[in-house]
Amino acid sequence: MHRLAACVSILPVASYYQWKGKLVNDHEYLMLIKTCSERMSEVTKRVLAHSSYEVPEIVALRISGGHKPYLDWIEKETAQR
Numbered sequence: 001m002h003r004l005a006a007c008v009s010i011l012p013v014a015s016y017y018q019w020k021g022k023l024v025n026d027h028e029y030l031m032l033i034k035t036c037s038e039r040m041s042e043v044t045k046r047v048l049a050h051s052s053y054e055v056p057e058i059v060a061l062r063i064s065g066g067h068k069p070y071l072d073w074i075e076k077e078t079a080q081r
Contacts, residue, residue, distance in 0.1 A: 004043050006077035007034045036078045 009032040016025050035043050044058050
């Protein structure tokens with residue numbers, strides 16, 4: 001196991017976006033990947049390697065606070081061993 005993420009949530013979504021001059025309506029899956037900042041580069045590489053999109057959505061959101069036991073769990077589960 002690579003331990004790139006503590007948890008990955010996959011949600012079906014309807015997406016509407018502009019692509020190459022056209023409005024696109026797609027049914028997609030949104031992945032919420034809970035990881036630490038030190039693993040983000042590896043997560044990005046993995047998503048890019050497996051995505052069928054030319055430009056997949058990969059964004060990182062900084063956590064400014066949260067339930068400490070949960071945040072500690074993410075750190076523990078994504079620690080390199």
